[in-house]
Amino acid sequence: MYTASTAFLEALGEAGVSYIFANLGSDHPGLVEAMAEARATGRSVPALITCPNEMVALSAAHGFAQTGGRAQCVLVHVECGTQALAGAVHNAAKGRIPALIFAGSSPFTQEGELRGSRNEFIQWIQDVFDQRGLVRGYMRYDNELRTGRNVKQMIHRALQFAYSEPRGPVYLMAAREVLEEEVPRVETDLSAWQPIAPAALAPEGVEDLVAALLGARRPLVVTSYLGRKAEAVEQLVRLCRRLGVAVLESVPNYMNFPADDPLYQGCQWNEPVQNQALAEADMVLVLDSDVPWISAVSRPRSDAAIFHIDTDPLKQQMPLWYIAARRVFRADVATALRQVNARLDQATIDAPAVAARMAHYRRRHADRIEALRSREQPNGAAITPEYLTACIRARVDANTIVLNEGISNYKTIIDHLMSTRPGSMFTSGGGSLGWNGGAAIGAKLAHPEATVMALGGDGSYMFSVPSTVHWMARQYKTPFLQVVYNNRGWKSPKLSALAVHPDSYASRANDIGVSFDPPPDYAGIAAAAGGALALTLHRPEVVEPALDAALKAVREEGRAAVLDVWLPHL
Structure with a gap:
């Protein structure tokens, strides 16, 4: 059969989508069948990447588009999966990242009137009045597919919005009956769906x-x-x-x-x-x-x-x-x-x-560099973020992509990486933590030859759902180096409180609810979930040998590596 689901997959291929980052559910039988039929008959369709967590799925699409320039598809399950996209929706919107989010919805018939009609109890519970409204405030475009006969046109229209400035994510949804509909094949002229041309100055x-x-x-x-x-x-x-x-x-x-x-x-x-x-x-x-x-x-x-x-x-x-x-x-x-x-x-x-x-500016620049270099020495037995980043900088080459989610160490990482090449350093562009792990997978899929480094705090590491991230990294052969700047807590909320109340009860309190001490075994999580090389570092003299071992694991052994680096306590 040639169905709306078949047309959907064809449209993605026409649009240059390489991957579908998917969390499948009861709303996707038509798409599952169309993908199975394509594999059985040798027809090319985008590769399916199984994502046990939806935020990781969209973060991976984010990283792919950000480093590779092409929007990818994120497939989620009804309104539950839409909500589970969580902060990744914010990051894609604020970061101006093109992505196509496609969600199923509960069937709209219940007596068996059409193929795909309701046959599971959950389909009544998951039927909500405004599923699109959950993300509308963040989307450049949102719509519901009501027939399979114009699926291709709607996909290309949505992506036209995603790629037009200001770029961003788009959201489409369709019920099972629509995705199961047998439809005539439609040929589309992609030249009619180009993004708006860049604007110039008068x-x-x-x-x-x-x-x-x-x-x-x-x-x-x-x-x-x-x-x-x-x-x-x-x-x-x-x-x-x-x-x-x-x-x-x-x-x-x-x-x-x-x-x-x-x-x-x-x-x-x-x-x-x-x-x-x-x-x-x-x-x-x-x-x-x-x-x-x-x-x-x-x-x-x-x-x-x-x-x-x-x-x-x-x-x-x-x-x-x-x-x-x-x-x-x-x-x-x-x-x-x-x-x-x-x-x-x-x-x-x-x-x-x-x-x-x-x-004038040369003098100021030289003074700044001298001050930065002076902070790159170890501070006794403590590993400082400046020293750690300088050691990483020494191992960054022209084939390295750095993803920075350092939060309280954002500036330190940028200052001491001293990047000089376009496309070598990225942040999410948003403010919701947990982007770096999924983004590293997406960046590695976009650039298989590159060394991908994800540098982030311990708080952002936990938000990234590392058990999902490192299972995916092993499953889809996307090894990367993850360095956890571990100060045993959320330092940024503490800094925010002190900025408003510098001499107050909070400033004198031993615990304001932001400490992770003792912390989880961050590296061990990645080892258990995805066989990553797992190292925990406490002293400056072990930093450089550990980085070398980690990069050997990533580049030669084809597995991810996580360095849990203990910095001074927040």
Whole structure:
């Protein structure tokens, strides 16, 4: 039979989907049959990856799309599986990650009127009024398939939304009767379903930006996720070097600018201090950033000319958001920077002014690097996060992908990795913990030849559902190195409490409910679930040999490795 389920699988293949990250249920018989028929007859369909946990499934699709550029399909079970996607929905939405989430729904007939009619008690219990509403606030598009005759068109329409800026996840659902429907084969022309073309700056906008950049004494770029496009990094480097423009990363989600460039001024997270590069800038160009600064503690000077270019400058999913920008442009940053660089080709550039800017920022960059290096030595018998990250940096090569979910060590990891290559470092882009494990599987599927490293805190490790992650890593041959920055608790809630109540009962309390001491055997969980190499490290002298053994396990033995590294207690 050629059914809606057959058409569904064909549409995924046409759209370039390689994997279906699936948690199957009673709503999927039609899809199970169509996949079995395809395998039996030798017809190519996306590979099925069994995911015992739905959040891991979407995190894996997230990691694949983020590092490989293509949306994947996540298949979940009715409203229960939709809810079990949990924080991964938030991460995909906030991180602007294209993904197709497809859920079944309870059958809409109960007397056997159609193939797929209700035949299990659970189908009454799982019938809810607004299943799509569970995730609607996070989706770029959501819909219900009501007939199998336009399944392909609906898949391609949904993915058109997913790939159009601002990118993000989409959600479709269908009842069993629809998925079982016999339908005529439909041929689709994919050229009719292309994402919206990247937006460019208007000519007067280019002129305004060029004039402001040329006239500034201390121009500064602030960015967070520009680095999701390698061309944008290339264009930014070209612009900054020709004009002496500094770059500050604010809560970076990608490698946005080479950390070894003298114009790089570091990154800012939640630290409660005024950033000096931001304070002295007389012209600030915000490029692709959700949080360019935290005004309560760090902001541009009052007379700074602020310009803002973003794929989503209104931040339409954020109820409270604004910056005092002189001009705001909705544009693709790579396209916009290419326009600005083209205009500068015809401009007169003040070479002495550029040299003065370069000299100033070069001094600041050198001072910063010296300070970072000074913190990379072991502190007696304790393993510090700075030392640990420096040891990891020494083992990162051009074929390494780093996934950073360090939470209270986000900044430390970025500062001491000192990444220089686009596509080498990623965060989830969201704020729900537990992304790194599933994302590592997705990244490894997208780049089988790469060494994937997942660096995260002990809290984010537990959120990642490591028993599922490491079973999948062994089952689907996606070995990766996982380093747990273990401070035996949730340090970030403690820091948040102290930031608001620095001299209070909480500041003097021995226990505020965030400690995991004694902790679980984090490495042992991975060994039991997936045969990972499991090592727990307590002293600095064992860090480098353990990293070498772990990378040997990943690269040569084809199995995951987990290093549970004990840092000073939170």
